[in-house]
Amino acid sequence: MAFLEINNVSKYFGKTTAVKDFDLKVEKGELVSFLGPSGCGKTTTLRMVAGFEVPSEGQIIIDGKDMTFTPPNQRPVGMVFQAYALFPNMTVAGNIGFGLKIAKKPKEEIEQRVKEMLELIHMPGFENRYPHQLSGGQQQRVALARALAMHPEVLLLDEPLSALDAKIRVSLRAEIRAIQQELGITTIYVTHDQEEALSISDRVVVMNNARIEQVGTPFQIYNFPQTEFVAQFVGTLNAVLAEIVDVKDGLLRFDGQQVHTADKLEGYRNGDRIMVAIRPERLSFAHEGRKANILTGTIKNITFLGSIVRIQVKLGESVFYMDTFNNPYLTLPNIGDPTEITCSKEAVLVLQQQPA
C-alpha cells in the first residue's frame, strides 16, 4: 500500500472547481512534484494534504490512516511556504525548536535537534539570528529545518523557491533534493517551473484546470507527453494539427508536408485530424544526415541561446523550432535560405485530444 494516498479528491469553492478527481498514490521516500500553471489547483491539493482545506469529495490517507478530516495540528506533516513564514519575533533556534517546544520535549533535546538541523541545512552557528537578519535563501532553509525538526512523515513544499533569484533557486533546489534523499522523507513539491519539477522529482504530476493531465517520471513526461497541454507546458514544442493519410502506415500530412509517425494510430480513420508534436532538439538539418522524415521550408530566424542555437523554420503556414548544439565551427544558414530539416519516425508524437 502506498504511504500517502490522495483518493479521488475534489474541492469546490462555491461555483469554482479548484481540484477535480485528483487521484494519486505516493510511495514512502518518494518526491513527487505538482507542476502546472497558476490557478490550476496545486496549492489547494497540497493544503488538503496538510489539513488546511477539507476535500469536498474523496479521502486523504497517510500511512494507512484516514486523515481526511484530521485538523492540521494533528497530522504528521511538515510544511514549507512560499515566503515570509518564519516567526519574526523568534530567533532561528526559536523557529526550528517551536514545534518541539509545543510537543513539550526537554530543553536539551530541543537544543540538540536544533543543532542537528542547522548542520543539515549547512547553517551551523546561526541559532541566535533573527529572520530579518537572514537572506531570502537562508530564510527558506531555516523554514525547511523547522518543518523537518518535527520528523514529519510527509513534507510539503509550496513553491518554496519562487521568491528567490535564479542562481539561488538552482543551488537550493539541489540542496532540498539532497536533504530529502538523505532523510528518505516522502515529499510533495509544488512548482510552476517545469525545469525545477523535472530536475528534482522522482515523479511529476502535471496539472491543468483543476485536473491531472499526466503522471510520470521526468523522463516520461518530457519524452512521452500524452496530451497537448503536457507537451506544450513541459519544454518547448512544435505542435500542429495533421490529417491522417494512412492509419496502417502511420502517414500524416500538414501544410503540404508528409511525415511518418512510429506511434500507433489505433481508433483513428484515414482523414481524421490529430495533434502531433515534435521537440525542437529532435530536428536537424537534412544535409547532416537524413532520417525518415524530411520537411522543406525556409529559415525564418536564428536565436543564439548559449549552449544551443534555436532556428525557426517556416514550413508552409507553420513555424517550427529546431535546436542544435552550439560549437565554434558551426556554419549557420542565412535568414530566408531554403532548407531541408529531418527527424525520425519516433520523434513525431501523437497527442491525445483534450477531454471535452
Next chain:
Amino acid sequence: MKRVNLFAWIIFILGIIYFFLPLFSTFEFSLRMKKGVYSFEAYRVAFQDPKFYYNFGYSVLWAVLTILFSLILVVPTAYWVHWRLPKARPIVEFITLMPFVTPAVVLTFGLIRLYGSPPLVLTSTPIPLIAGYIVLSLPYMFRSVDAGLRAIDIRTLTEAALSLGAGWGTIITQVIFPNIRVAILSGVFLTFAIVMGEFVFASLLSWPAFATYLEEIGSMRAYTPQALSLMSFFITWSMMMLIQWLGRGAGRAEEIAVGH
C-alpha cells in the same frame, strides 16, 4: 518655490499660535493664584484635594477595564477577520466607525434605555459605562490592531504554527500577539487617553471620573481647574508621544525585514 515656502511657514505659524496660545494663556493664568507673583500654588492646591485622587483613580480604573475588555474583544475578532473572513473586513471596519457618526449623548441614552429596564438591569453596575467606552475607543483600537495584522502575513504564520502542532492559545499568545505588540500598545494608549478625558458617559451615567470632577470644580474655583486641564492635556500628549516612539522602533524593524 520661495513664495510657496513662505506661505507654508505663515500657515504653520498661524496654526501653532491657534493651538498653543490658549494653552499658554491657561498655563500663565494657572500660575497667578498668589497675588503679584508666579507660583505653582494652584497645582499644590489641586493635588491636595482628596476628591482629585478619588476621581482620577476611578478614571484610571475605567481606562484599565476598557482596555482589557476591548483587547479581548478586538484582537481575536480582527485576527479572525484577517484569517478567515477577509471579505468581511470593510463591514467590520464600518461598524467600528459608528461612534464617529453617533453622538455620545445618543449612545448613552440608548444604553440607559436598554439596560435601565427589565429584563436586564445593569445601570447600577459600571458595565454600561465600560461598554460605552469600548464602543467609543473601537475605531482607534480596531484600526491599530488591524494595521498591525496587515503588516505581517497572518495567514501564513498561523498555518505555519498549525502545521507545527500549535493550538489556538499558543498561536494567539506566542505568534500573533508578539508580532502586533506595538500596534496593540498604540491602541491601548489611545484608548487610555480617550477614557481619561471622557465626560459625557461618566456624567450621564453618574460615575466618578476625572472629567466630571474637572467640570465640577470648574464652576466653583478659578485657578485649580486650569492647572488640572493642563494636566489632562499632558496625559493625552504623553500617550501620543509614547505611540510615536514605539512606532519609530517598529518602522525600523520592518525596514530591516523588507530590505534584505
